[in-house]
Amino acid sequence: KVVEYEWVVDYAWAAPDCVEKQVISINGEFPGPNIRSVAGDTVRVHVINRMPTEAVVIHWHGMLQTGTPWEDGAAYVSQCPIDPEDEYTYDFVTENAGTYFWHGHYGMQRAAGFYGQLIVDPPENFTEPFKYDGEHSIVLNDWWHASMIDQQLGLFSVPFRWVGEPQSLLIEGRGRYNCSLMAGGSACNATRESCKLHVMPVEAGKTYRLRIASVASLGSFNFILEGHNFTVVEADGHYVEPVTMSDIDVYSGESYSVLFTANADSSRNYWAGFNVRGRDPKTLTGLAVLQYVNTSGEPSTPAPVSPRWNDYAYSVAKARQYLARKEFIVPLPQRGPDRQIFLLNTQNRVNGRLKWALNNVSFVPTATPALAALKYNITVEAHGGHSSATPPDYFQEGYDIMKPPPYPETVQGSGVYELKGDQVVDIILQNACSLTANVSEVHPWHLHGHDFWILGYGDGVFNASKDYASLNYYNPPLRNTAPLFPFGWTVLRFVTDNPGVWPFHCHIESHFHMGMGVIFAESVDKLPDVPTDTMGCGATKFYRSP
Numbered sequence: 001k002v003v004e005y006e007w008v009v010d011y012a013w014a015a016p017d018c019v020e021k022q023v024i025s026i027n028g029e030f031p032g033p034n035i036r037s038v039a040g041d042t043v044r045v046h047v048i049n050r051m052p053t054e055a056v057v058i059h060w061h062g063m064l065q066t067g068t069p070w071e072d073g074a075a076y077v078s079q080c081p082i083d084p085e086d087e088y089t090y091d092f093v094t095e096n097a098g099t100y101f102w103h104g105h106y107g108m109q110r111a112a113g114f115y116g117q118l119i120v121d122p123p124e125n126f127t128e129p130f131k132y133d134g135e136h137s138i139v140l141n142d143w144w145h146a147s148m149i150d151q152q153l154g155l156f157s158v159p160f161r162w163v164g165e166p167q168s169l170l171i172e173g174r175g176r177y178n179c180s181l182m183a184g185g186s187a188c189n190a191t192r193e194s195c196k197l198h199v200m201p202v203e204a205g206k207t208y209r210l211r212i213a214s215v216a217s218l219g220s221f222n223f224i225l226e227g228h229n230f231t232v233v234e235a236d237g238h239y240v241e242p243v244t245m246s247d248i249d250v251y252s253g254e255s256y257s258v259l260f261t262a263n264a265d266s267s268r269n270y271w272a273g274f275n276v277r278g279r280d281p282k283t284l285t286g287l288a289v290l291q292y293v294n295t296s297g298e299p300s301t302p303a304p305v306s307p308r309w310n311d312y313a314y315s316v317a318k319a320r321q322y323l324a325r326k327e328f329i330v331p332l333p334q335r336g337p338d339r340q341i342f343l344l345n346t347q348n349r350v351n352g353r354l355k356w357a358l359n360n361v362s363f364v365p366t367a368t369p370a371l372a373a374l375k376y377n378i379t380v381e382a383h384g385g386h387s388s389a390t391p392p393d394y395f396q397e398g399y400d401i402m403k404p405p406p407y408p409e410t411v412q413g414s415g416v417y418e419l420k421g422d423q424v425v426d427i428i429l430q431n432a433c434s435l436t437a438n439v440s441e442v443h444p445w446h447l448h449g450h451d452f453w454i455l456g457y458g459d460g461v462f463n464a465s466k467d468y469a470s471l472n473y474y475n476p477p478l479r480n481t482a483p484l485f486p487f488g489w490t491v492l493r494f495v496t497d498n499p500g501v502w503p504f505h506c507h508i509e510s511h512f513h514m515g516m517g518v519i520f521a522e523s524v525d526k527l528p529d530v531p532t533d534t535m536g537c538g539a540t541k542f543y544r545s546p
């Protein structure tokens with residue numbers, strides 16, 4: 001079956017936290033519409049860009065795009081962005097059932113509110129390994145009053161202007177800013193309909209599936225359902241061994257399904273709330289209302305409180321609880337890695353600008369989409385002094401991850417890692433100290449075009465001869481996003497079975513914008529011709545189809 005949508009993208013005014021600002025909308029809606037399909041369906045989205053001065057692309061986060069890497073929606077990687085007044089039709093097949101989302105992937109468009117859900121239901125003849133009576137879906141986000149353009153400019157300015165902590169936290173595009181904090185106050189109006197908190201109705205005794213996703217620009221979140229424990233059953237589109245908890249960490253780029261039973265005192269309602277962890281929180285709890293039948297209004301109880309923001313041992317222990325569900329374990333290949341790529345995450349500088357780098361290369365996109373460039377051997381000239389060399393698989397031996405980089409100056413590059421087909425690839429993400437002494441941050445890493453197994457997390461410098469023995473080779477979870485904890489490492493494994501050009505990057509919007517990503521080019525020669533409507537920018541404008 002084909003699920004078809006027509007989406008007109010334009011700027012709009014919205015006041016998701018009672019404060020009005022410019023956002024990117026679809027068909028006049030903010031946040032954008034949700035997509036629902038059945039695994040195996042074709043999703044076809046006709047995008048018409050009516051933003052007068054800005055191009056756009058849409059990334060279908062978690063969709064594997066097997067055989068259709070040009071539909072991945074990563075600007076200047078899989079396609080030329082869609083110009084103002086131009087149109088493009090995304091056409092792809094949904095593969096694994098699960099909870100996903102879509103968002104802009106050009107500049108920082110996700111931060112402008114350009115996101116929505118993408119839910120893939122299992123086929124009719126398939127029985128999921130759990131039961132529920134109803135479902136609710138929530139997207140978590142952090143929200144700034146400064147526009148995406150102001151934020152981008154600040155990140156590229158000297159001196160650096162950091163985006164800072166968010167003004168509010170949104171659930172389903174709704175939050176609440178304290179208007180009394182605003183000078184003038186006219187832009188903030190607490191009585192707006194648009195900032196009435198999201199409500200999730202429940203009936204006493206029934207069990208619900210709550211689909212949670214984070215499109216955060218910055219924060220690591222911790223979500224709580226006041227008065228209710230829940231059981232995690234799905235993560236990034238894969239069933240996990242059920243694990244019951246009272247609060248869940250959700251990193252940007254992740255999605256989960258949790259089951260809860262409405263078994264609390266049904267004469268009142270409860271908060272669904274989330275807080276920032278991983279950074280010293282300066283933002284009020286993001287709230288929605290869990291509303292039992294015959295109750296109304298808002299709970300009179302205080303907002304839920306999350307574990308201490310810098311209790312990383314708590315976060316790591318939580319992350320380690322996710323294991324592939326017994327009946328659904330996808331076994332690892334019967335051999336070790338054919339290739340290991342060690343990626344050292346550092347904060348750096350380039351000509352006085354603050355950057356993030358991997359193995360001392362800070363990523364910059366080219367004006368030519370890498371997919372078509374590699375497929376047609378189009379030479380991409382390095383511009384502005386950027387390197388187009390292949391980035392290295394290793395970082396300097398003996399690098400002291402506990403100290404700020406001794407030589408902070410780095411290079412900017414747009415080179416790609418070329419991966420051969422049918423290889424087992426291990427990615428060893430290595431965190432380090434930022435430019436500030438004793439500071440290392442959480443980075444949620446997201447891979448396009450693949451799910452990977454998370455083989456393990458650890459502290460300090462990854463030691464191959466010792467740490468390989470400690471990894472989980474039996475039932476590691478398959479995910480598309482994995483946290484890298486402060487001063488620690490995370491090991492991921494995947495098989496190169498999906499030709500395409502795939503970004504792998506920190507899902508923090510400003511960090512990717514500051515260069516925190518790499519590009520994997522996987523057996524591009526095995527692909528058929530790339531659709532010509534994905535080309536026409538950069539050096540691809542000189543391409544003539546044979």
Ligand SMILES: O=C1O[C@H]([C@@H](O)CO)C(O)=C1O
Pocket residue numbers: 162434436441510511
């Ligand atoms: O990229 C970042 O910059 C700031 C800080 O390191 C410098 O202001 C911060 O917290 C980031 O995550």
